[in-house]
Each structure stands twice: as structure tokens, then as C-alpha cells.
Amino acid sequence: MAGNWTEQHIPDQRGRVAVVTGANTGLGFETARMLAARGASVVLAVRDVEKGKRAAARLAGDVTVQALDLASLASVRSAAADLRAAHPRIDLLVNNAGVMYTPRQVTADGFELQFGTNHLGHFALTGLLLDRLLPVPGSRVVTVSSVGHRIRAAIHFDDLHGERSYSRVAAYGQAKLANLMFTYELQRRLAPHGTTVAVAAHPGVSNTELIRNSPAALRVPVTRLAPLLTQKAEKGALPTLRAATDPAVTGGQYYGPGGLGEVRGYPKLVTSSAASHDQDVQRRLWTVSEELTGVTFPVG
Numbered sequence: 204m205a206g207n208w209t210e211q212h213i214p215d216q217r218g219r220v221a222v223v224t225g226a227n228t229g230l231g232f233e234t235a236r237m238l239a240a241r242g243a244s245v246v247l248a249v250r251d252v253e254k255g256k257r258a259a260a261r262l263a264g265d266v267t268v269q270a271l272d273l274a275s276l277a278s279v280r281s282a283a284a285d286l287r288a289a290h291p292r293i294d295l296l297v298n299n300a301g302v303m304y305t306p307r308q309v310t311a312d313g314f315e316l317q318f319g320t321n322h323l324g325h326f327a328l329t330g331l332l333l334d335r336l337l338p339v340p341g342s343r344v345v346t347v348s349s350v351g352h353r354i355r356a357a358i359h360f361d362d363l364h365g366e367r368s369y370s371r372v373a374a375y376g377q378a379k380l381a382n383l384m385f386t387y388e389l390q391r392r393l394a395p396h397g398t399t400v401a402v403a404a405h406p407g408v409s410n411t412e413l414i415r416n417s418p419a420a421l422r423v424p425v426t427r428l429a430p431l432l433t434q435k436a437e438k439g440a441l442p443t444l445r446a447a448t449d450p451a452v453t454g455g456q457y458y459g460p461g462g463l464g465e466v467r468g469y470p471k472l473v474t475s476s477a478a479s480h481d482q483d484v485q486r487r488l489w490t491v492s493e494e495l496t497g498v499t500f501p502v503g
Contacts, residue, residue, distance in 0.1 A: 207469035208441065210237050213448050217242035220293050221447070222286060222332070224248045224271060224325065225300025227258040230347070230406050233440035234297055238447070239264035243295070248282060248328075250274075250300075273300055273324025274310040276496060283331035293335040295447055298325040298346040298382070307369040314495065315364035317371075321378035323496055326385055330498040333399070337501065342399040345446045346386050348457070349405050350465055352379040353476045358488055381488060383457070383475050388485040390455040392503030400454030402446040403475070406439035407460035407467050434460070434467040442470035 221238045225231040226247035239245045239262050248271040249255035255268040269285055272278035286293070301321040310319035329344055336342040356376030359365075365374055382403065389401040442458040452458075457475050462468025478484075493499055 208445050208449070208471070209469065210437075210441070210444070213237060213241045213444055214450065215242055216448065219243045219295060220246070220290050221295040221297065222246045222248055222269075222290075222293060223297040223299055224273065224328070225250075227251065227254045229436050230440045230443065231297075231299040232258055233437045234299060234443050234447075235266065236262055237437075237440065237444055238295075239266050241448075246286065246290075248286075248300075271300075271328070272311075273320045273328070274314075274316060276312050276324075276327055278311075279324055279327045280331065283328060286332060287335060290335060292339050293332060294339055294342050296329060296332060296336065296344045297443060297447060298329065298344065299443065300325075301347065301378075303349075303351070303375050304371045306371060307365055307374075309364070312495075313364070315369075315374055317374045317378040318363060318381065321375075322381035322385065323492060325382070326492045327496040327498040329389070330496075330500045334501050336399045337396055338398065340398050343447055343452075344386075344389065344399065344401045345443055346382045346401070346403050347405065347443055348382040348386075348403050348475070349375075349379040350407065350459075351375050352383055352405075352479060356380040356476070357478065358384070358484055360487065360491065363491070380476070380479055383479040384481075384485040384488050385492070386457075387455055387480065388482075388489050389500075389502075392500065393454060396502060400452070402452055402454065402456050402458070404442040404446040404458040404470075405460075405465070405473075406442060407462070407465055408433045438467075438469075445470040 221243045223235045226235040227249045244265040247255045248269045250272045259266045271282040308316040355373040386403040446458045459465045459473040460468035461471035
């Protein structure tokens with residue numbers, strides 16, 4: 204596609220059902236807003252339902268709210284049951300919600316918070332909803348990663364939850380690397396079905412609430428220099444939207460900003476780290492994720 208890909212390139216979404224996690228603010232809100240504006244029926248899957256309702260009131264179109272706390276497998280299962288009851292088909296699942304650079308905390312199930320929320324919660328949700336996407340030609344699972352997947356990032360199978368050693372930056376890198384590895388392994392398992400694809404995206408450095416947990420050494424300069432170092436949430440959401448809607452997208456691709464260092468800019472096809480393409484680690488992560496969540500997928 205020639206030129207810069209913008210909101211105006213989003214095709215007509217009428218008749219499509221889209222579930223967007225973390226959609227009450229920031230990138231998720233902008234993703235939901237643009238999908239709804241193009242006619243999609245959008246579900247804001249959010250931890251705080253009241254905030255979700257206030258966000259929905261600001262959006263035009265067919266928008267509903269679903270309670271979802273990705274840091275609780277019980278909540279994930281309950282949300283999936285509600286969504287399955289309400290929607291015989293789902294065209295688009297956008298795994299957007301996340302936490303970043305938090306001090307060490309654990310989820311309701313004892314998982315390190317960043318790994319548990321960003322990866323395991325979305326892994327479980329996707330597995331529980333996938334049979335609603337598989338019969339739908341052109342359906343997609345889009346998972347939001349980060350440039351952070353390159354920073355001190357590895358899957359620490361011997362200490363996944365940071366019990367022996369914890370770095371908030373390394374834990375975030377592990378979680379965002381896991382998002383990509385999940386996408387690539389999921390795509391391999393989806394390919395024989397020929398209907399649903401898995402795609403990844405990242406927003407560059409966007410000016411959202413996620414920065415609040417960053418180390419002070421990073422948070423202070425980014426906050427002060429935000430106009431120069433970051434882009435607004437509506438532009439940061441464009442890689443996700445392109446991954447979700449561009450007819451030219453194929454499974455296993457990764458979209459991000461096209462500017463220097465993929466920090467800012469219009470969305471384009473980008474590459475992820477060499478580590479993210481290690482298929483042995485992808486398969487091992489998949490197996491461990493199934494064991495930890497108790498969720499198995501109807502593919503593979």
C-alpha cells in the first residue's frame with residue numbers, strides 16, 4: 204500500500220464483532236473507538252466496569268462492556284463464558300491490555316503480575332474463545348507486544364515468576380517476548396484451519412498511563428520530553444488496527460511504527476528479535492502456559 208497507513212484506511216467493519224481487552228483507556232480505547240467508528244460491534248473487556256461504562260459512553264456505535272481481570276483466571280473464565288453466551292461468532296480478538304514495569308506483585312493465581320497479566324491471562328482468554336473465531340473466515344487474534352521484548356528479555360523457565368530474582372524491566376521484557384512467541388506458535392497451529400490468523404503489533408513509545416510504573420530514571424525524562432519522545436495514543440493504536448483490519452495482512456506478521464527505532468510513525472511491517480523466533484522455546488512456553496492456566500486450545 205502506497206503512502207502512510209492511517210485511520211482512513213480501516214475497511215468497513217459492519218457485521219464484525221471485536222473484543223478489545225483493556226479498552227477503557229489509552230491504546231485500547233483508541234483501538235475500540237476506530238473499530239466502532241467503522242461499524243464493528245465492539246466489546247470493551249475491562250477490569251473496572253464503571254470506567255468501562257464511562258469509556259463506552261464516549262464512543263459512537265455498538266459498544267458493550269465486559270468485566271475481565273486478566274490477573275485472575277477465574278475472571279478470565281467467567282468473562283469467556285459471558286462472551287461465548289453473547290456472541291456465537293467473534294471476528295476479532297485484540298489482546299491489548301497490559302501492565303508495565305510494576306514492582307514485584309503476584310496475580311490471584313500466584314503468577315508474577317506482568318507475566319500473568321500480559322501473557323498468561325491473554326493466553327487463557329484466547330484459548331477459551333478460539334472456537335468462536337475458527338468458523339469465521341478472516342477472523343484474527345491480534346496480540347500487542349512492545350519494543351521492550353528486546354530489552355533484557357528471555358523466557359526464564361527456571362524462575363518464570365521472579366521468585367529468586369526480580370527486575371521489573373526484565374519481567375516486562377519476558378512478558379512481551381512471550382506475547383510474540385505465543386503469536387508465532389498460535390499461527391502455526393491455526394494455519395491448517397485456513398480461517399483465523401494470529402498477528403502481533405506494537406505501539407512504539409506512546410504517551411499512555413503505562414508509563415506510571417516506569418523507573419523514575421525513565422519516567423521523569425519521558426514525561427518531560429513526551430512531545431519529542433512519544434506519540435499520542437491514537438497514532439500508537441494504528442499498528443494494532445492495521446494488524447486487525449488491513450486485508451493484506453497475513454498470519455505471523457508483526458506491525459509497528461515505521462519511524463527511527465520504531466518509536467514513532469505510521470504503521471508498517473517490522474521484524475522482532477531473533478530470540479522471539481526460537482521454535483523450541485515457543486513450543487515449551489506453550490506447554491508451560493497450558494499447564495499453568497489449565498487451558499488447552501482446539502488447534503494443534
